Amino acid sequence: MSTATVRSVSERLSAAGTANALELRGVTKRFGALAALTDVTITVKPGERRAVLGSNGAGKTTLFNCVTGDFLPTSGTIRLFGEDVTNFPAHERIRRGLRRTYQISLLFTGLTVFDNVYLACRGVSRGRFSMLRPRKGDTLVQSAYELIEAVHLSDIAQIKVSELSYGQQRQLEIALALAGAPRFVLFDEPAAGLSPKERAELVEILTNLPSHIGYIIIEHDMDVALRVAETVSMMHNGRIFKEGLPSEIESDPEVQELYLGGGHG
Numbered sequence: 082m083s084t085a086t087v088r089s090v091s092e093r094l095s096a097a098g099t100a101n102a103l104e105l106r107g108v109t110k111r112f113g114a115l116a117a118l119t120d121v122t123i124t125v126k127p128g129e130r131r132a133v134l135g136s137n138g139a140g141k142t143t144l145f146n147c148v149t150g151d152f153l154p155t156s157g158t159i160r161l162f163g164e165d166v167t168n169f170p171a172h173e174r175i176r177r178g179l180r181r182t183y184q185i186s187l188l189f190t191g192l193t194v195f196d197n198v199y200l201a202c203r204g205v206s207r208g209r210f211s212m213l214r215p216r217k218g219d220t221l222v223q224s225a226y227e228l229i230e231a232v233h234l235s236d237i238a239q240i241k242v243s244e245l246s247y248g249q250q251r252q253l254e255i256a257l258a259l260a261g262a263p264r265f266v267l268f269d270e271p272a273a274g275l276s277p278k279e280r281a282e283l284v285e286i287l288t289n290l291p292s293h294i295g296y297i298i299i300e301h302d303m304d305v306a307l308r309v310a311e312t313v314s315m316m317h318n319g320r321i322f323k324e325g326l327p328s329e330i331e332s333d334p335e336v337q338e339l340y341l342g343g344g345h346g
């Protein structure tokens with residue numbers, strides 16, 4: 082890692098607060114006899130960008146589902162910005178600044194890019210049941226346009242989602258996840274199905290997110306993951322077996338054997 086990168090990372094971390102963004106301690110999740118997660122302990126600092134990598138069935142999605150509250154862990158604790166949220170429902174975690182994207186699309190394809198983002202902004206703000214049309218000067222309108230710009234879709238803000246390319250739809254999904262000023266985002270395979278050009282754009286979008294927003298990215302594309310993450314956790318069979326900097330992970334023989342050479346994905 083270069084000196085410039087190290088400096089910008091530490092500056093960002095100190096600007097983002099003191100409590101850890103996310104802390105998992107001894108998290109186990111069983112489905113009947115199957116342990117999808119076993120004794121998972123992870124600490125992510127505020128503003129930190131972490132990749133969680135591992136082969137199919139390693140437990141990555143289950144990890145996300147435990148963090149969001151879609152699943153309750155069988156044992157262990159989960160803290161979000163210092164608060165124990167282990168038994169909190171998903172909406173309480175969203176209120177505390179947690180967001181996620183999904184592998185499946187949740188877009189309204191008959192609406193425009195702007196309408197999708199505006200509705201997401203309304204959905205996480207007060208007065209969301211108002212039937213009034215958005216007005217110029219409305220702060221939510223401004224927020225929606227800022228998010229659209231952040232994901233490089235300004236030129237097509239008034240285009241219907243059904244007319245967007247697959248890559249543009251994935252970019253829009255990132256904008257939806259960013260609605261309502263999140264502090265921590267879980268990105269679930271955002272590069273899946275993207276062309277090389279779209280992947281490069283994704284890398285740019287993620288690396289240019291506001292500095293206080295930390296995230297975990299699950300990604301099968303090692304190249305994307307290692308470029309957008311500052312730290313990496315490797316999973317196998319429901320356990321974290323290695324953590325390190327992208328450069329350390331990339332050159333680690335055990336990782337190479339289990340993941341890079343093992344026909345993952």
Ligand SMILES: Nc1ncnc2c1ncn2[C@@H]1O[C@H](COP(=O)(O)OP(=O)(O)OP(=O)(O)O)[C@@H](O)[C@H]1O
Nearest residue numbers: 112115116117135136137138139140141142143144
């Ligand atoms: N709801 C569920 N009920 C039963 N078993 C489940 C459930 N969800 C996940 N599993 C099992 O838990 C294990 C971990 O699955 P998980 O989806 O978390 O892995 P993953 O690392 O996300 O894999 P992939 O990269 O293929 O998405 C797998 O053996 C899977 O079959």
